[in-house]
Amino acid sequence: MVFHAKRVFFRRIFLLCLSAMALVFSPVYGREITQDFQKYESYKQNLREINQKFYTSRAYEGDPGAQYNLGLLLLTNSLELKKKALEWISKAASQHYAPALHTKGMMATQSKWPGLDINQGRKYLAEAAQSGYRPSHLALANSLVFQSPVMKNLAIEWLRKGARLKDNKCMAMLGRAYDLRGFMNERPANAYFWYTLAWFNRNKSIKTSLIRLASQLSKEERDNVGFLLESHFELPLEVIEYEYGQIFPPLVKS
Secondary structure (H helix, E strand, O other): OHHHHHHHHHHHHHHHHHHHHHHHHOHHHHHHHHHHHHHHHHHHHHHHHHHHHHHHHHHHOOOHHHHHHHHHHHOOOOHHHHHHHHHHHHHHHHOOOHHHHHHHHHHHHOOOOOOOOHHHHHHHHHHHHHOOOHHHHHHHHHHHOOOOHHHHHHHHHHHHHHHHOOOHHHHHHHHHHHHOEOOEOOOHHHHHHHHHHHHHOOOHHHHHHHHHHHHHOOHHHHHHHHHHHHHHHOOOHHHHHHHHOOOOOOOOOO
């Protein structure tokens, strides 16, 4: 009986799928989809033109935000438009506008900005990071991390600066730095600490790493994690869990 019920259920699902495909590929319904898509494309193009006119007038007035946004709008595969786009982004960067500095640095480190090498790109990223622009810390660390030991230590320092700005991606990467063998001196307690901070700051991508590490930590290492958390928050562990939620997985403090 159970097998028969399952067979009937899956047969119904199969028939529903066939009906849906028939609707999608029918001449009438397919024509409507095409028309709706064309309307959407036309609306998107009109909005793009409106934005471009708005940003252009403000860009010529010297507004770095408008210059940057205009540059992004013009950044296409067309060589002529791309050249203009880079000019506008560069003008915004020359006014120390952090998103423009970040974009210029990123493109340079990826060899996508003519005339700039990776080291020059890092300088733009560093300037953006020093102004407090959070994405630049992680980008700068990623460009340094697989270089010499000195560069690796510099990458860790930029990650720490990003973590102090509550960038949960920097926290997660610091966790991986102490977690991965051969990257830093393997320190499970430090890795667990940074993963936990990332978790507290809504980075759920490290959940499996937390679970794995929790099963590997000794009692002494768990106590070290508790100490690191209490030092960071300057609060007892019980208060930290009350304020931020239970450490995941639960960390037992004896």
